[in-house]
Amino acid sequence: MKKMLVLLLSLALVVPMVAGCSGSSTTAEDSDVIKIGVFEPLTGANAAGGELEVDGIELANQLRPEVLGKKVELVVADNKSDKAEATTAAARLIEKDKVVAVLGSWGSSLSIAAGDVVKTNEVPAVALSATNPQVTAGNDYYFRVCFLDPFQGTVMANYASKNLNAKKVAIIQEVSNDYSVGLAKFFTDAFVKLTGDPNAIVATGNYNTGDQDFTGILTNIKATNPDVIFAPGNYTESALIIKQARALGITAPFIGGDTWETNEFITVGGADVEGAVMSTFFDDTNPLTEAGKTFVAEYKKAYPDRENIPAVTALGYDGYMMTLDAIERAGSADPKAIRDALAATVDFEGATGMITIDANGDAQKTEAIIKVVKDGKFTYLDSVTVQ
Amino acid sequence: MVVGMTLETFLQQLINGLSIGSLYALIAIGYTMVYGILRLINFAHGDIFMMAAYFTYFGIAVFFLPWYVTFFITIVLTILLGVGIERFAYRPLRDAPKTSLLISAIGVSFLLENLATYLFSGKPQAFPNFPLMTNPINFGSLTVQPVSILIPIVTFFIMIGLLFLINHTKVGMAMRAVSVDYDTAKLMGIKINGVISSTFAIGSGLAAVGAILWCMKYPSVLPLMGVVIGLKCFIAAVIGGIGNVKGAVLGGLILGFSEVLMVAFFPALTGYRDAVAFIILIIILLFLPNGLLGKKQVEKV
């Protein structure tokens, strides 16, 4: 009897599911709503980054809720920081929700996983903060509004060599994270080239996502006495690394990448992350464009209690605005027309700077912002231009 | 690639190993006690540890309670959680096949992780700072956080206390009886449920103490933080000989030292650090299936 009950229950689960899927696929483009998919990790390891991007997208949506006289509706799908879920979530946005474009995702590997889905379904996608070159490589339907890891690696190598006069650098990389491994490699290449010393990287420590004890690798690094420690990686782990380094008496400055710029980095790291330097996409105290000023003003209105404006939120804002701009230029909500318009984006004024999309689908950006943690805030330090 | 190592570096690594090893030991005791009594790998133990970290975080950072009140509440809540899990997820399956019990334990662990993600979000929370415990002190060129010294001391005293409890009190005797022979103990009039509940209470209480100390040293709280720690501590318990409190402490220390020393001597292999625990586990299971201090078990027909 119980078994039959379970059987019935499970049928009850499956039937409406199948019915629901086949039923909804009839509502097509004839409605007066344009749907844009937001494809982000809202649970799982990357949840914090996903939420920040969604903030920016939603803010942009409130500011510009209409295009071509139609209402723009955001459909948010959680990819759970998981690749299998990511491909299903992307397919669901495209097939079931009939979105005309997709925004996201935080985490390059998730974007790469969805790449194939958007390509075969011919729906354009705009990556917001996914800096891995593989996201747009060989995919005509994936675009991005941020700069790439090779660029970022070069920027930080320049900073370490020129501003900090570093000769010896130690690297701590998150070996299970494609972003961290990639950035560490590009940094190494650039730094070795700048110093002309093939042994300029004096130590490399590897850790895994979720590790909490780094005393072992840090003690090794302390023994090599580096001038600077480059530690691109997840913000929690990085903050713990810096904390433990200071507790071990390591005084060398820490530098890192854009993922550090989250409030959690400062709340977890506390006083120990003071002076940590990172490259990022956007500076809220000194926006480069008019659009940037608008964004900052609106953000402060929407979230009066938040101190820092994360760069990825600005990128979320830019991704949405650039897509709407493309829809407007395309004059239709046809995904292919939007793709062509996105590819033809020239000098679009975004909050993070002027955006021109190149042949790879990447935003051509030549300027990165360098920020430092000062009095518990991410503070503008410098901007670096690399050609 | 072996770094030419100075004595200081080596000593520093030993201190690192002692401190992380003692933490493993503290949590491993919980595994070992539950296993001793129920013959169950309490997969949820790591997640009980995680919940304890959140209780402390909420007490201090959200409700602004004084630390001693928070610690007390954390320990009480964690004990209630552990005993509650036993009551609702394990007790109904007491006469079911072992596999059902194990699946139930995995299920509870999965549920707690998802519940924590849902309630507290996947974002890491910053554990409050205890400057007295974390500001480093220098001994010559060695640098040590007071908490790193506190951890082994706490672990040591807890071990002594537990050994006294197990060997010299009535509850302890009942625990040993249940552990040796469940059915006979029952026939002898031992209140099995009471004994099992108190075992879970002690195990969870230690998980709470472990969580507080852990978070003082590694101040970030995450819904999935208990998974890897839980597994490693279980492995520590197996290394020492599961069911044996001294064994759990020994296993925890061995695991802590081997992790840190591998990093110290083979820096190129740091990416494999998490594999060390499993490799040790498999070696131990192959050559010393009852662990270093465990008693030989005979399978009954």
Next chain:
Amino acid sequence: MENIQHRFGAYIKIHWKTIVFLGVVLITIGLLDQFVDSYIRRLLNLCAIYTIISLGMNLVNGFTGQFSLGQAGFMAVGAYTVAIFTVPIEARATIFYLAPMTPLLANIQLPFIVALLLGGLVSAGFAFLIGGPCLRLRGDYLAIATLGFSEIIRIVFTNTQTITNGALGIKSIPTITSLWWTYGIAIIIIVLMILLINSSYGRAFKSIREDEIAAEAMGVGLFKTKMTSFMIGAFFTGIGGGLFAALLGTVDPKQFYFTLTYNFLLIIVLGGLGSISGTVIASFVVTLGQEWLRFLDEPMAFGLDLPIFRPGLRMVVFSALLMVVVLFYRKGLMGTNELTWDFIGKKIKVIKSKFNRKKSASQGGDNK
């Protein structure tokens, strides 16, 4: 000759209804393959892949009674084999951009089906290596040791940059979209499972599950039999993993974290440890159910703006359901039964008689 027939279960009578049913299934797949959109297609493909992997797990855990938690590792082996050997050679330089692929593998490309089979075989090979030490362990020790090996495999894959591309993973794997690949293989594996379970091997598996010591006394070679089951299970899982890689088009080590195994554990527990049909049904219920429960993650569910509905609730409900099954329906949907025609006939009879009894009872009540 007769011996061979006996061994491979040729004595199973094939009911005419079974042939009709199989025909209906094949036609349905054909129709679905023609008409469904890529979202449903993806889900259906996932259902078939999860069926394959769960069958591999159930063979070991359900039929042989060896509680193994190494599924994620075997999947990873299969998935990476397919990834490494099917990625177009010209794309490899851009994928392995941090460190080039080892010259041993860099110029080998195999047809998908060969790579898939190879994935299964390599996975079975790993099972052979792992099984040696692990299968001598009992119950929960086996669980933790297999889990450990699955993690070791993942950590090794993370660090072998020139073979697996480390954390960067491998992308641009030629994808499969047709339902025939996944369902074709799933059907073959289901048939193989049925033959296997009803052969003398299958009986040996079950005897170990029921009582190891008695089985040994009856002349069943414990270790050899467990190893056979473990390797076949790993073979199926490797094939499933290979299909998984080809469905997603990309693999990286993080996908194969040991918690992935819990998905399959949930499926076989829900379906019934030791039931092929239960596993098949549960694979569909779990995969589609997880997707269907997505509405719980959307804040505007039911048109009410309740803060209860937010990302994460789906997984809470899902894990709570698992607990309900474990605690109250310990045998799952099917227990160790199979959905045979006899079984269905009996169930229908039971329901009918209950219905009749109720009817007569209520009529009886009316008369009074």
